[in-house]
Amino acid sequence: MKFLTKQRGKQLKQTLAFGTFRLVSFSVIGVLFLILGFIVVRGLPAISWDFLTKMPENGMTEGGILPAIVGTLCLVAGSMIFAFPVGVFSGIYINEYLKESWFKKLVRSMTNNLAGVPSIVFGLFGMALFVDQLDFGDSILAGSLTLGLMVLPVIIRTTEEALKTVDDSMRLGSYALGATKLQTIRKVVLPICYPNIVTGLILSVSRVSGETAPILFTAATYFIDRLPNSIFDQVMALPYHLYVLTTSGTDMEKTRPIAYGTALVLIAIVLFVNLLANSARRYFNNKLK
Amino acid sequence: MPNFKVEAKNFNLYYSEFQALKNIQFQAEENTITAFIGPSGCGKSTLLRSFNRMNDLIPGVRTEGETLVNGVNVYDKSVNVDELRKQVGMVFQKPNPFPKSIFENVAYALRVDGIRDKRYIEEKVVNSLQQAALWDEVKDKLKKSANALSGGQQQRLCIARALAIAPSILLMDEPASALDPISTSKIEELIYDLKRNYTIIIVTHNMQQAARVSDRTAFFYLGELVECDETKTIFTNPKSLRTQNYITGKFG
Amino acid sequence: MTLKKIIERFSEGILFTSSTVTTVAVLFIVIFLFKSGISLFKTSSIEEGYSLALNARNPVKKLTSGQVKDIFNGDITNWKEVGGKDQDIQLFTLDELSAAYTEEQMGAKFERLPSCVEDYVSKNENVITFFDNRYYPKHFSGHLLEMPPISFKEFFLGREWYPTAIPAAQFGVLPLILGTLWVTLLAILIALPIGLITAIYMAEVASERVRRIFKPVIELLAGIPSVVYGFFGLVVLVPAIQQLFRLPVGETALAGSIILAIMALPTIITVSEDAIRATPVSMKEASLALGASHWQSVQYVVLPYAKSGIMAAFILGVGRAVGETMAVLMVTGNAAVMPHSFLEPVRTIPATIAAELGEAPFGGMHFKALFALGIILFIITFIFNSLVEMIKSKNNQ
Ligand SMILES: Nc1ncnc2c1ncn2[C@@H]1O[C@H](COP(=O)(O)OP(=O)(O)OP(=O)(O)O)[C@@H](O)[C@H]1O
Numbered sequence: 001m002k003f004l005t006k007q008r009g010k011q012l013k014q015t016l017a018f019g020t021f022r023l024v025s026f027s028v029i030g031v032l033f034l035i036l037g038f039i040v041v042r043g044l045p046a047i048s049w050d051f052l053t054k055m056p057e058n059g060m061t062e063g064g065i066l067p068a069i070v071g072t073l074c075l076v077a078g079s080m081i082f083a084f085p086v087g088v089f090s091g092i093y094i095n096e097y098l099k100e101s102w103f104k105k106l107v108r109s110m111t112n113n114l115a116g117v118p119s120i121v122f123g124l125f126g127m128a129l130f131v132d133q134l135d136f137g138d139s140i141l142a143g144s145l146t147l148g149l150m151v152l153p154v155i156i157r158t159t160e161e162a163l164k165t166v167d168d169s170m171r172l173g174s175y176a177l178g179a180t181k182l183q184t185i186r187k188v189v190l191p192i193c194y195p196n197i198v199t200g201l202i203l204s205v206s207r208v209s210g211e212t213a214p215i216l217f218t219a220a221t222y223f224i225d226r227l228p229n230s231i232f233d234q235v236m237a238l239p240y241h242l243y244v245l246t247t248s249g250t251d252m253e254k255t256r257p258i259a260y261g262t263a264l265v266l267i268a269i270v271l272f273v274n275l276l277a278n279s280a281r282r283y284f285n286n287k288l289k
Numbered sequence: 290m291p292n293f294k295v296e297a298k299n300f301n302l303y304y305s306e307f308q309a310l311k312n313i314q315f316q317a318e319e320n321t322i323t324a325f326i327g328p329s330g331c332g333k334s335t336l337l338r339s340f341n342r343m344n345d346l347i348p349g350v351r352t353e354g355e356t357l358v359n360g361v362n363v364y365d366k367s368v369n370v371d372e373l374r375k376q377v378g379m380v381f382q383k384p385n386p387f388p389k390s391i392f393e394n395v396a397y398a399l400r401v402d403g404i405r406d407k408r409y410i411e412e413k414v415v416n417s418l419q420q421a422a423l424w425d426e427v428k429d430k431l432k433k434s435a436n437a438l439s440g441g442q443q444q445r446l447c448i449a450r451a452l453a454i455a456p457s458i459l460l461m462d463e464p465a466s467a468l469d470p471i472s473t474s475k476i477e478e479l480i481y482d483l484k485r486n487y488t489i490i491i492v493t494h495n496m497q498q499a500a501r502v503s504d505r506t507a508f509f510y511l512g513e514l515v516e517c518d519e520t521k522t523i524f525t526n527p528k529s530l531r532t533q534n535y536i537t538g539k540f541g
Numbered sequence: 542m543t544l545k546k547i548i549e550r551f552s553e554g555i556l557f558t559s560s561t562v563t564t565v566a567v568l569f570i571v572i573f574l575f576k577s578g579i580s581l582f583k584t585s586s587i588e589e590g591y592s593l594a595l596n597a598r599n600p601v602k603k604l605t606s607g608q609v610k611d612i613f614n615g616d617i618t619n620w621k622e623v624g625g626k627d628q629d630i631q632l633f634t635l636d637e638l639s640a641a642y643t644e645e646q647m648g649a650k651f652e653r654l655p656s657c658v659e660d661y662v663s664k665n666e667n668v669i670t671f672f673d674n675r676y677y678p679k680h681f682s683g684h685l686l687e688m689p690p691i692s693f694k695e696f697f698l699g700r701e702w703y704p705t706a707i708p709a710a711q712f713g714v715l716p717l718i719l720g721t722l723w724v725t726l727l728a729i730l731i732a733l734p735i736g737l738i739t740a741i742y743m744a745e746v747a748s749e750r751v752r753r754i755f756k757p758v759i760e761l762l763a764g765i766p767s768v769v770y771g772f773f774g775l776v777v778l779v780p781a782i783q784q785l786f787r788l789p790v791g792e793t794a795l796a797g798s799i800i801l802a803i804m805a806l807p808t809i810i811t812v813s814e815d816a817i818r819a820t821p822v823s824m825k826e827a828s829l830a831l832g833a834s835h836w837q838s839v840q841y842v843v844l845p846y847a848k849s850g851i852m853a854a855f856i857l858g859v860g861r862a863v864g865e866t867m868a869v870l871m872v873t874g875n876a877a878v879m880p881h882s883f884l885e886p887v888r889t890i891p892a893t894i895a896a897e898l899g900e901a902p903f904g905g906m907h908f909k910a911l912f913a914l915g916i917i918l919f920i921i922t923f924i925f926n927s928l929v930e931m932i933k934s935k936n937n938q
Pocket residue numbers: 304307309327328329330331332333334335336347
């Protein structure tokens with residue numbers, strides 16, 4: 001029969017194409033593991049309890065990175081305190097209250113535009129507004145607000161996406177029982193979709209903790225010999241610390257191990273946060289089933 | 290024993306755990322039209338798609354037994370699926386022309402078959418459009434997008450598209466269900482004309498349609514082929530009570 | 542009842558206010574960038590409080606900031622070259638002044654400096670001076686040069702970026718713009734095919750199991766901070782490039798492009814995979830049922846169908862790459878010169894801002910110029926975003 005004959009070029013082309021694709025894709029994954037593996041292998045020897053809990057010593061060639069860790073935590077916390085409520089509220093308002101109109105379009109497109117603004121421009125803006133105009137100085141406050149604005153679009157979008165997954169019949173059912181809009185959102189809509197919102201929040205933490213450009217001129221300092229005790233203090237931060245160590249350290253040879261250690265801590269945070277988000281997603285999904 | 294064009298022997302099909310087809314025995318002779326009827330979800334489409342192995346696309350599908358085209362088991366290892374599908378054309382429920390020009394839609398199968406000869410392709414396209422009774426309506430706008438056609442025209446374009454590669458079998462899954470009555474009758478006429486050159490299996494929910502166009506009719510119920518006989522016999526004197534109930538509209 | 546209403550109203554107010562934050566933020570970004578950036582074009586390129594002066598008989602009445610820079614660099618040495626007489630140019634600044642006059646002549650507290658300046662300038666026809674305005678006498682016989690403010694043309698087409706040059710800083714952003722374009726375009730040239738291939742593989746070829754591994758890994762790739770990419774580039778990629786091409790330094794445009802390509806991959810992969818997946822099954826089935834192979838169906842049906850989504854991925858990728866700062870700053874070597882080859886250092890706009898803002902005196906010319914760079918960056922990414930939105934809304938129709 002005719003269709004028993006294997007067909008020449010066509011099948012071969014497909015085998016070749018898909019084979020190449022497989023190779024390329026696995027190389028992409030390989031690159032990631034190369035980067036991760038490299039930093040883990042080089043960074044691990046530097047990691048110790050002292051490294052995580054001590055101040056830098058001897059012009060940062062010895063000692064730990066405690067102030068950078070604390071600084072990054074402060075910035076993450078500060079930015080989330082600002083961005084999380086604003087982002088979630090904003091997502092709720094856009095999705096639940098706004099009807100299709102020019103205003104909704106405007107808000108949507110401005111949110112998209114804000115998401116596309118390069119992080120260094122956030123840095124410029126944060127410096128001009130928070131540091132200078134509002135006179136916060138280089139501080140946790142100014143840095144947190146800048147970072148918060150940067151992740152705001154991410155949080156708004158995840159909230160919107162999460163709200164969209166809730167079926168309209170749920171809302172109608174609640175209205176039918178005489179509940180107000182606010183009650184419906186609080187008692188019916190949010191309980192269904194908060195897992196997705198939480199996952200989005202967790203992922204934005206990972207983004208904030210790694211950003212350097214926005215805090216360059218709003219919060220970060222090269223070195224400070226004490227931990228921050230007010231929101232108007234300057235701080236060290238992990239990503240900035242890594243940048244400083246690799247590009248302008250006093251003694252590159254001696255600071256290299258500390259740089260590897262710092263990179264590893266940064267990656268560990270991102271890994272941890274991603275794992276957390278993934279397992280949160282899975283946990284909530286199972287619970288829903 | 291007559292040489293059947295399309296056959297199923299002891300054919301079972303599973304969607305993961307769910308058995309959608311149960312021990313199907315079916316034959317169709319060359320240049321006949323067979324209608325598949327039965328309530329929704331009884332496995333008509335599933336069996337139809339087993340003749341050109343479109344079920345391969347669905348993850349978790351498992352088959353037992355054989356479906357045969359021209360006497361060859363299509364699930365045999367030595368079968369080249371692409372070549373099989375060139376032999377067995379298919380028309381879907383919803384018209385699904387490519388977002389390309391009318392000409393390119395019909396030429397598609399030839400092009401992917403590696404044919405480069407322009408004159409030959411042109412000839413085939415015209416010929417297929419004529420066979421599908423669409424030529425007069427589109428001959429002046431072959432370069433226009435297929436999406437600009439009406440639903441009925443689109444469906445006839447899909448038939449023309451399937452004819453271009455010169456299959457000997459046509460599988461049609463409710464080809465007229467998404468169309469208005471006039472388009473439907475045009476398609477029915479067309480199907481009847483095509484019988485001369487093709488072996489056709491058509492799934493339909495429309496009893497009158499089955500009665501009008503088909504030579505034989507197969508009634509399916511819950512994954513089983515209950516009865517397959519001359520269309521006249523099925524509609525006037527079915528052997529099974531279930532068939533009778535279905536045809537007279539008592540269920541389904 | 543009324544309390545409930547009040548609460549309802551109040552909450553809605555809070556929600557509404559929150560929803561306006563992004564709009565306000567974009568507005569403020571525009572205002573603050575432009576406020577500082579635009580004023581660059583109102584300032585002359587000579588530092589405030591200083592002036593250049595010539596002998597009154599010198600026919601030259603105007604100099605551009607580029608000419609001033611060349612004169613003080615020693616690249617222009619004769620007045621003829623700037624439209625004057627055939628005379629050697631003589632520089633006269635504090636150094637020359639203190640060499641030419643005794644302390645006694647200048648006065649113990651330099652109170653007689655202005656008269657020394659007057660004396661020297663009036664005697665030497667070929668002189669050009671650069672002093673603090675206080676050092677020029679009240680009745681100065683010389684001709685104080687008026688420096689025009691920086692023009693758009695000088696800014697956008699200027700080929701020299703010497704923001705701290707004295708006496709005339711140079712703010713030509715062409716090398717920075719070109720540097721950004723070079724690095725970005727090469728990065729996308731690398732990342733687009735690889736990303737697209739990976740997207741096709743994940744959407745069409747890979748088994749569900751492989752996909753379940755790939756997905757989080759690519760998310761992770763997107764989550765790695767850009768400094769870490771920069772660090773990796775610096776310690777691994779840069780030395781590798783240096784050795785491979787036997788270069789004096791490994792910090793090159795190529796290094797930046799490769800790192801940027803890796804960073805742009807997740808965006809490109811995710812967006813184009815979504816686009817590929819959005820192709821209706823009916824289209825693929827139609828193609829397969831006509832005897833096309835899987836690969837042919839992907840080529841001729843799926844990819845054309847996903848075209849605009851892939852376009853969006855491309856634009857988004859470029860947008861990300863243009864604005865990326867830290868990684869590029871760390872591996873490209875940051876030489877603000879016109880790029881000639883991918884194996885030489887270049888400098889991008891974001892890297893310039895990051896590297897120089899810390900040292901630029903607040904509110905000074907340099908500071909303003911960096912904000913002007915910020916405007917350029919903002920406008921570029923704004924355009925890219927709008928393009929993506931256009932494509933998306935077209936798709937939804
Ligand atoms: N992809 C699939 N995965 C799992 N089960 C499926 C799948 N496709 C069909 N089924 C199941 O197999 C059975 C037969 O489906 P099939 O589509 O063949 O029915 P049908 O007779 O064509 O119905 P209809 O007249 O509605 O088109 C149904 O019970 C259906 O739920």
